[in-house]
Amino acid sequence: MAVCARLLVLSLWGLGLASTMEVPSLKMNNGRDMPAIGLGTYLGFDQNGVVKSKDKQLRDVVMRAIDVGYRHFDTASVYETEQEIGEAVKMKVEEGVVKREDIFITTKLWNTQHRRTEVAQAINDSLKKLGLDYIDLYLMHWPIGLNADYSHSDVDFMETWRGLEDAQRMGIVKGIGLSNFNKQQLERVLKEGTIKPDAIQIEVHLQNVQKEMVEFCQSEGVVVMGYSPFGSLVARHGSTVEGPKIDDPVLSSIAQKYGKTTPQIVLRWQIERKVVPIPKTVNPKRLEENINIFDFTLTPDEVEKINGFDTHTRYTLPSFWQNHPYYPFDKVDNPIADPFIKV
Ligand SMILES: NC(=O)c1ccc[n+]([C@@H]2O[C@H](COP(=O)([O-])OP(=O)(O)OC[C@H]3O[C@@H](n4cnc5c(N)ncnc54)[C@H](OP(=O)(O)O)[C@@H]3O)[C@@H](O)[C@H]2O)c1
Ligand SMILES: *[C@@H]1O[C@H](CO)[C@@H](O)[C@H](O)[C@H]1NC(C)=O
Numbered sequence: 001m002a003v004c005a006r007l008l009v010l011s012l013w014g015l016g017l018a019s020t021m022e023v024p025s026l027k028m029n030n031g032r033d034m035p036a037i038g039l040g041t042y043l044g045f046d047q048n049g050v051v052k053s054k055d056k057q058l059r060d061v062v063m064r065a066i067d068v069g070y071r072h073f074d075t076a077s078v079y080e081t082e083q084e085i086g087e088a089v090k091m092k093v094e095e096g097v098v099k100r101e102d103i104f105i106t107t108k109l110w111n112t113q114h115r116r117t118e119v120a121q122a123i124n125d126s127l128k129k130l131g132l133d134y135i136d137l138y139l140m141h142w143p144i145g146l147n148a149d150y151s152h153s154d155v156d157f158m159e160t161w162r163g164l165e166d167a168q169r170m171g172i173v174k175g176i177g178l179s180n181f182n183k184q185q186l187e188r189v190l191k192e193g194t195i196k197p198d199a200i201q202i203e204v205h206l207q208n209v210q211k212e213m214v215e216f217c218q219s220e221g222v223v224v225m226g227y228s229p230f231g232s233l234v235a236r237h238g239s240t241v242e243g244p245k246i247d248d249p250v251l252s253s254i255a256q257k258y259g260k261t262t263p264q265i266v267l268r269w270q271i272e273r274k275v276v277p278i279p280k281t282v283n284p285k286r287l288e289e290n291i292n293i294f295d296f297t298l299t300p301d302e303v304e305k306i307n308g309f310d311t312h313t314r315y316t317l318p319s320f321w322q323n324h325p326y327y328p329f330d331k332v333d334n335p336i337a338d339p340f341i342k343v
Helices: 057-068 082-094 116-130 157-170 183-192 211-219 249-258 262-272 284-291 300-307
Strands: 011-013 017-019 025-027 033-035 072-074 104-109 137-140 176-179 199-203 223-227 275-277
Touching: 057 082, 057 284, 082 104, 082 116, 104 116, 104 199, 116 157, 137 157, 137 199, 157 176, 157 183, 176 183, 183 211, 211 223, 249 262, 249 300, 262 275, 262 284, 262 300
Parallel strands: 072 104, 104 137, 137 176, 176 199, 199 223, 223 275
Antiparallel strands: 011 017, 025 033
16 A cells, blocks of 8 residues: 655644654556545535535635645535635645645546537636646546536547546646546546546445445556545435444444544545545544544455445436436436536
8 A cells, every 4th residue: 555655744733733644645557646545625515506615614624634634635626616725735835834746636627628629728727726737636527528508418528538638748637537437438448548547536435335346447557536435424415324324333343443433444444445535524623533544454354344334325326417328327217307407
């Protein structure tokens, strides 16, 4: 795992907690390193659309995250958090806490900019919001192309991939990858593309272990980033869901053994599998809790035990797109109405 361990600076925050920790990295196909945990920054979705940060809350969270050792931030143009992440990074660079090259930014192309010629413009827009001159990892958010009015477009994701390849050759992104692609779609990119994806971001948690997909990606050198890493431990779309909770007896007994919490155990389980978790929190205490997972290891038996929670459950299931030719998941009988549709 510790392909390239980096020593993080002694950091101080709040009432004086000091910690030195090593966050390992994973090597990508482009030869660069991805820090093994990232901070998720999607703030959710309500009847007004995407939830926006108020009073620079997210900027302050990201600054604090840098202080406690996070070096990797996950965003997307559609999250509308790029600007505050950029502000935080700029301030921490100015304070001398980090250099730009110590920070790893992942952001994503939205579905309405899938034409090859639109990709560089989308990236330049993200760079402007981030206040940066390159992005570490740029992902195609979905294989699904949409027109400006959100009607389905038939643009092939391979055309979009060419646009990402162009951008990497231009140097405005250092690495390129995918998100929410299924195995067959990834196989097509591997076969028809000229640059191998560096990473793929998919939903991975104890109810969606994705054993076969994770193994396939890793066999191709494609680093797997796991989104929604807490699974059923936390509420989903505002309500509790079926599945183990924070006080689950199996997870609690493992947690007790290591003097950790159950959220730390499920994050560490991803680390053991070489999956990069991207837990989201805006809470200072949980921010520290979630990165404090690099001073112990789970046994193979414990990893297996946690694999046993798998029920193949997805929380991100945009069935309103299921008639799109590139919809990546299984269709359901009663698709939900499209919250993105513009009327
Ligand atoms: N590529 C994609 O299509 C896609 C889709 C979904 C998500 N993502 C990415 O993945 C990130 C994480 O996924 P997610 O936000 O769906 O789910 P998540 O990180 O599994 O869960 C976030 C929830 O857990 C709570 N939480 C965080 N740490 C906790 C702890 N230690 N103990 C108890 N509760 C805790 C958070 O509340 P507080 O903030 O109050 O702590 C929040 O309600 C997103 O932010 C985004 O960057 C990508
Ligand atoms: C994006 O920015 C790069 C670097 O500044 C520039 O070479 C390129 O022409 C820009 N592309 C578009 C479409 O704006």
